[in-house]
Amino acid sequence: xxxxxxxxxxxxxxxxxxxxxxxxxxxxxxxxxxxxxxxxxxxxxxxxxxxxxxxxxxxxxxxxxxxxxxxxxxxxxxxxxxxxxxxxxxxxxxxxxxxxxxxxxxxxxxxxxxxxxxxxxxxxxxxxxxxxxxxxxxxxxxxxxxxxxxxxxxxxxxxxxxxxxxxxxxxxxxxxxxxxxx
Numbered sequence: 272x273x274x275x276x277x278x279x280x281x282x283x284x285x286x287x288x289x290x291x292x293x294x295x296x297x298x299x300x301x302x303x304x305x306x307x308x309x310x311x312x313x314x315x316x317x318x319x320x321x322x323x324x325x326x327x328x329x330x331x332x333x334x335x336x337x338x339x340x341x342x343x344x345x346x347x348x349x350x351x352x353x354x355x356x357x358x359x360x361x362x363x364x365x366x367x368x369x370x371x372x373x374x375x376x377x378x379x380x381x382x383x384x385x386x387x388x389x390x391x392x393x394x395x396x397x398x399x400x401x402x403x404x405x406x407x408x409x410x411x412x413x414x415x416x417x418x419x420x421x422x423x424x425x426x427x428x429x430x431x432x433x434x435x436x437x438x439x440x441x442x443x444x445x446x447x448x449x450x451x452x453x
Contacts, residue, residue: 274362274365277359277362278362278363281312281354281359281362282312284350285312285313285348285350285351285354288348288349288350289313289316289348289349289350289351290317291313291316291317292313292317293312293313294310294311294312294313294363295310295311295312295313295314295315296308296309296310296311297309297311297382298382299380299381299382299400300380300381300382300383300384300385300396301372301373301380301396301399301400302372302396302398302399302400303396303397304384304385304393304396306384307367307372307380309364309367309372309373309380310363310364310366310367311360311361311363311364312354312359312360312362312363313348313351313360314347314348314350314351314352314354314355314360315344315346315347315348315351316346316348319346322346323339326341326344326345326346327339329341329344332415332416336415336416337383337387337416338381338415338416338419339382357446357447358407358446361402364402365402367402368402372399372400373399373400373401373402374398374399374400374401374402375401375402375403375435375439376401376402376403376404376426376434376435376438376439377398377399377400377401377404377426378395378396378398378400378401378404378406378419378423378426378427379400379401379403379404379406379407379419380400381416391420392416392420394423394424394427395420395423395424395427397427398427398430403438403439403442404422404423404426404438405422405423405425405426405438406419406422406423407438407442407445407446408438408441408442408445409422
């Protein structure tokens with residue numbers, strides 16, 4: 272209820288500046304490799320997934336990398352750039368928290384299936400994914416998937432209420448600095 276005016280304002284900004292739906296639901300890999308629909312505000316053109324293969328050579332982690340991140344991605348809309356930089360596009364993830372697919376803190380769910388994971392990556396699926404985690408406060412998309420898994424495993428090993436609170440408190444500062452956002 273408290274953030275509903277913000278959500279409504281963001282939805283309106285998306286609708287008025289870009290044709291297509293306001294929300295984007297993407298299949299993500301979560302707890303024990305289960306797929307679920309993760310809710311986000313749409314930040315890209317409607318046919319962004321269809322354009323992905325033609326842009327693979329721009330992937331900052333390498334054309335064959337499991338993670339797909341492009342600096343200054345041409346598929347991102349004008350308002351989408353702001354939403355991503357501030358991570359406001361992630362606010363609808365709260366729906367996933369309410370439905371039980373995600374937690375506030377944990378490993379970020381991946382946009383690729385667990386069958387693409389190497390054995391050393393699988394342990395990150397032993398807990399529910401989160402809206403934020405060590406990855407978000409440690410570099411975001413500047414960190415490749417193997418480094419991300421290392422952070423996830425460190426989080427799993429040290430998991431505590433105190434660590435969760437520390438991550439939750441640091442997240443807004445890291446997010447609004449825009450560092451590592453893409």
